[in-house]
Amino acid sequence: MESPGAERMIARRYRLSRTLGQGGMGVVWEGYDTLLDRPVAVKEVIFPPEIAPAERQNLVIRTIREARAAARLNHSAIVSIYDVAEEDGRPWIVMELIRAMPLDEMVRTYGATPIRQVADIGCQMLSALRAAHAAGIVHRDVKPGNILVREDGTAVLTDFGLATVEGDASLTQVGTVAGSPAFMAPERVRGEKAGPASDLWALGATLYAAVMGRSPFERGDTMATMNAILEEEPDLSRMPRVLHPVLRGLMARDPEQRLTADQAEEMLAVLGTPPPRDPALRRLSRAVAQRMPGLSGRGRRALVVGGAVTTVAVLATVGWVTLGPRTPASLTADAASRATGRTATTAGTVTSEPRTPVPATPAATADARPTPTPTRTAAPRARGSALRAWNSPHGWSIRYPRGWKPSRRQSFTGWLRRDGGAHLGVAELSVADGDPMTLLRAARDDFVARRVRTIRMRTVPYPGGAAAEWEFVWVAGESGPRRWARPGQAYRELRRAVVVGDLAYVVEWTTLKREWQGQRRLLRTVLRGFTPK
Missing domain, CATH: 3.40.1000.10 (Mog1/PsbP, alpha/beta/alpha sandwich)
Known part of the structure; x- marks a missing residue:
């Protein structure tokens, strides 16, 4: 990873040490907050030299909006934004430093993600998206590279740079494409407004990629990829059959026919949790919930799995x-x-030692x-x-x-x-x-x-x-x-x-x-x- 050479301070507070990765919006540095004495990740916005002054200002606004949108969210599966600093005439986003590996790199390194882990990551992302959508935020760039997976299996959604926030005007110029084409919902390809259902479609394509290593609509060319999204159905012939219903439901072409976050989570929970055999657990769930101290109604819920109920x-x-x-x-x-892997290349990640590889096929x-x-x-x-x-x-x-x-x-x-x-x-x-x-x-x-x-x-x-x-x-x-x-x-x-x-x-x-x-x-x-x- 690249080092900034001589010690570099941002806003007289954040000391940069090395680069962690680079994306479409800039470079992510590993840094240190000298005031609060903690490690941080710092995202530097890169402006192309040929960019017009008006578009430069557009990017500044977009970066500030990323921080504002993500900072509104308080969820364990969403990266925390700490600060926005300005240095050299451009903004720097200071965020939580997450020791994790991007999902796309995890698949490239270790092969297909096991079914139970796919279901687990899916449930965590659905919980994160539900929190974002409840706050009026649509991510618009859900993809494997924006999901970080820690060594304990917990996942974090990052990069709200393309997020649409209620009350903010869209910053996307006419005729341009914002987001990763292979993970864009059909309505977005058609130029229609993105909504919560668009994020769910992208999550479906992401879970597909967690097993197959690529989006079901990736064709190697942007226009061919976008045409496939509009005209073709996802090829599930090589996908484990247990994933077919939830993937078809999430990637339905019509947003009105798509699964909701609650429906998708219920289906994935079946795959991620061993089914219980005791039908009496439904009665047990109600009885125990009434006895346990300090539980809200939400805390008393039971998870329906395989026709029975597991008290969770x-x-x-x-x-x-x-x-x-x-x-x-x-x-x-x-x-x-x-x-958990080697060098991470996404915002808010650092290097960790290799761990036990994920098997190439979803097997035990x-x-x-x-x-x-x-x-x-x-x-x-x-x-x-x-x-x-x-x-x-x-x-x-x-x-x-x-x-x-x-x-x-x-x-x-x-x-x-x-x-x-x-x-x-x-x-x-x-x-x-x-x-x-x-x-x-x-x-x-x-x-x-x-x-x-x-x-x-x-x-x-x-x-x-x-x-x-x-x-x-x-x-x-x-x-x-x-x-x-x-x-x-x-x-x-x-x-x-x-x-x-x-x-x-x-x-x-x-x-x-x-x-x-x-x-x-x-x-x-x-x-x-x-x-x-």
Whole structure:
């Protein structure tokens, strides 16, 4: 990657170190915010030398609009915009630095994306687009190069440079094409106004490319590609049959006949989640949702999968923490197949070490199992009297810090430090064929806080069962289910969902963000002491 040579500062604050990639609107640099002491990605707008002054101003306006549009959105699957600085007569967009690989590069490097991962990425993008559309923003350039996939499988939508915002006049000149032709919906090719359905069509073409490596309408020539979009149906003959319905629905030529985001997400969820066998889960979902503390109506929803119902969001206020090292070997079959890769070339990405490759065909990947950190043996003895043992009437046990205030409500047990700066909680739920990652993703989607930033989400091995982890940072708002949290305070939390037989446990540990490192030793001791029934 190119280096700027001598140290270069933007707006006397952002220090540039190297280029990460280049696109149609400019160059993306890896940078550092010297004021807030954090890494950032900085997008530099490149003006062609022959551009007219009027068009130059047009590009400036368009860049400012990109930042304004994206900054309005607060979603875990959308890149965060921090600032817009002006230097040398042109704007620079300062954004979140994401350690991830663009989806198109991931496919080029590792081959076809597995079906479950395609479905997972699709669901995350649908959630991001739903948030954008609700804010009156149409992305207009959804494509594999604008989707970044982290090593834990979470995906982020980037580059709102072509976004259409309600209330803003279009900046596209008559006779020009804005966007990537192979991923443009038919109505946009015809010059009609882009709407939310246009983004959904582009997402369908993107999911196709995640498996096949290219858009179904790519013909090597812009006019031939646009003609194929208007006249031809996507060729699904080499595509796994389970993806045919959702791809046909998303890429329907008529926007009125296209799937909605909710319909597409429901279809993809079936592909991304192992179907449960117990039809009684519908009744269980309602019963548990009524018992769990702090859940909103949205948090009580159930996900319909394969004709049955999997309870996925009833644990939205609880979780488990594991503090073991994060290594590729700790990923299970689904997570190990996720590509994280070499040099990233899209806005907001950096280089990471190669991980386990995605197989060339959507087939199962061998399970990688390191030495498990959790055990089902008796809880270790704490030093001195720092911890006390709790044996639940339901059969599980844990050692919690002495002096913390206990509370119980049906299937949830919690302990709060006297000053309110830390909290431990355990919830138990009966499930059938439960998927711990599904539980955590639902909890992530329904988590209520002022700001939420995921640090990692991964599947981990567990003796005699299955487990997944979610670590994140959040800022408490004025209201929310966690009444002990102080408004405006930043907290760090790491949850683990464990499924053993027909029981699921979600154990959470939450501390003030500034205290996280100092509490790690205590956390390890407490968490090793948890024993399922």
